[in-house]
Amino acid sequence: MEIKNKVAVVTGAGSGIGLAVSRHLARLGVSKLGMVDIDQNVNDAANTINDELGTDIAISFTGDTTDGKFRKDVYDTLCSDNKLVNICVPCAGITRDALAVKINKETSNAEIYPEEEFKLVMDVNLIAPVYWAIEMVARHAELRAKQGLKKWSPDEHVQGTIIFIGSVSSQGNKGQISYASTKAGLEGAAATLTKEAIFHGVRCGVIHPGFTDTPMVRALGDDYINKHILQYTQLGRLIRPDEIAEAICFMIANSAVSGNLWADAGWHPAAS
Numbered sequence: 001m002e003i004k005n006k007v008a009v010v011t012g013a014g015s016g017i018g019l020a021v022s023r024h025l026a027r028l029g030v031s032k033l034g035m036v037d038i039d040q041n042v043n044d045a046a047n048t049i050n051d052e053l054g055t056d057i058a059i060s061f062t063g064d065t066t067d068g069k070f071r072k073d074v075y076d077t078l079c080s081d082n083k084l085v086n087i088c089v090p091c092a093g094i095t096r097d098a099l100a101v102k103i104n105k106e107t108s109n110a111e112i113y114p115e116e117e118f119k120l121v122m123d124v125n126l127i128a129p130v131y132w133a134i135e136m137v138a139r140h141a142e143l144r145a146k147q148g149l150k151k152w153s154p155d156e157h158v159q160g161t162i163i164f165i166g167s168v169s170s171q172g173n174k175g176q177i178s179y180a181s182t183k184a185g186l187e188g189a190a191a192t193l194t195k196e197a198i199f200h201g202v203r204c205g206v207i208h209p210g211f212t213d214t215p216m217v218r219a220l221g222d223d224y225i226n227k228h229i230l231q232y233t234q235l236g237r238l239i240r241p242d243e244i245a246e247a248i249c250f251m252i253a254n255s256a257v258s259g260n261l262w263a264d265a266g267w268h269p270a271a272s
C-alpha cells in the first residue's frame, strides 16, 4: 500500500517508537497525520515535524487512548473532509512490572500482582489499540456499505493497514505478567482482524520490537539494561526507535507481508 497521500493515526506519538513512526510517515508523504498522546509534549512533537517538512500535515491530539469518546473525536477530525484514515499504528503503551507472586521475606506471605494494575495495563496496551484499529475498520466498512459495495476485491487496492506494537515479552518475560499478556493478546486480535477486516480492504500485522532505546526502557536504569538486556542481545545494544519505525513502514508499504515481524536484535533471554 502506497504511504504517500494516505491519512495516518499514531497513538503514543509524543515519545519513543510512536514519535519515530510519526516522523517516518510524515517524510514518506502522508497527507494527514494524527499524533495522539496523553502527554502535552505531543503538541511540540507535531510542530517540530511540520517545521522540519515545511507542512501542516501533523495534527496533535492530547488525550487518553482508553477514552472511547476521545477516540471517536480524533477520527471525526481526521475524517472531516470525507477522507478515511488508511494507516493506524496504535503505539501508546505502559508497563507495570512486578512478579506474579513474590514472597515477603519478613512475613513469608505471598504477595500477588495487583489486579487493578493488570486491568490498567490491559486497558491501555490491549483493549485501546484494538479499538483504535476497529474504529478505522468500521469507518471503511460503513462507507463501503453506503456506496453499495460488498466484499473488497484486490483490484480496488488495499484501503488500510493496521500495525500493532507487540513485544518480545509476548513470549514470556519474568516480572512482566500483565505487559506480556497484553502483547501476546494483540497477536490474537491481529489474527482475527486479519481475517475479518480484509472484507473491507484493511490489512493487519504485528511488529514485536526487542528492547528499544526509548524512555520506557531507559526507565529500567543502566544497571538493569547492562545486566539483563544487552548481554542477551546479539547486537549488544538497544534498538534505535528509527529502526523499528522503518520496519513498521515496510510492513505498511509491502502488502505481501502479513502476520508477525520480529525486530528483536537477536534477543534471546535466559530460560530461567
Ligand SMILES: NC(=O)c1ccc[n+]([C@@H]2O[C@H](COP(=O)([O-])OP(=O)(O)OC[C@H]3O[C@@H](n4cnc5c(N)ncnc54)[C@H](O)[C@@H]3O)[C@@H](O)[C@H]2O)c1
Pocket: 011, 012, 013, 014, 015, 016, 017, 018, 036, 037, 038, 039, 063, 064, 065, 066, 090, 091, 092, 093, 094, 124, 165, 166, 167, 168, 208, 209, 210, 211, 212, 213, 214, 215, 216, 217
Ligand atoms: N521500548 C521498547 O523496548 C519496546 C519494546 C517492545 C514494544 N514496545 C512498545 O512500543 C510502544 C511504544 O513504547 P515506547 O518504548 O516508545 O514508550 P514511551 O514511553 O517512550 O512512549 C509511550 C507513549 O505512550 C503514551 N501513553 C501512555 N499511555 C497512554 C494513554 N493511555 N493514552 C495516550 N497516550 C499514552 C505516553 O505518554 C508516551 O508518550 C508501546 O506499546 C510499548 O509497549 C516498546
